[in-house]
Amino acid sequence: MKNLLERNIYDIKGNVLNTIVYLCLERDHINMAITKICGAISTNNIKSLSFASVNKSPHCIGMHYIKNEINRMMNKEQIPEIKNIIIQNNEIYNIDEKTLSLSKDLVKLSKVIGGE
DSSP: OEEGGGSOGGGOOEETTTSOEEOOTTTSOHHHHHHHHHHHHHTTOEEEEEEEEETTOTTTHHHHTHHHHHHHHSOGGGOOEEEEEEEETTEEEEOOHHHHHHHHOHHHHHHHTTOO
């Protein structure tokens, strides 16, 4: 497994889950990761991409927001299938767009769960 930011964008191909690269947003800035991932996608060598992390990490959650940034920056025809996966207690959870969106809006989330 190699660090994403140390990989050449042309080396990342196929299903990115099969080509495992890691990213630590506690150490690396999210903007650097977004730029690198968009560069790799622009080579048209990536067929699918999955962001996988543990649950409840304040740093790892940012990785799941990269998908929205890719969608904002890139031509829709170039974007491969992108999944967001959380792993907790050896179980895999696929996280949908609505959940991700809600997790970024703490005021709305508070209203949904019965807060203020």
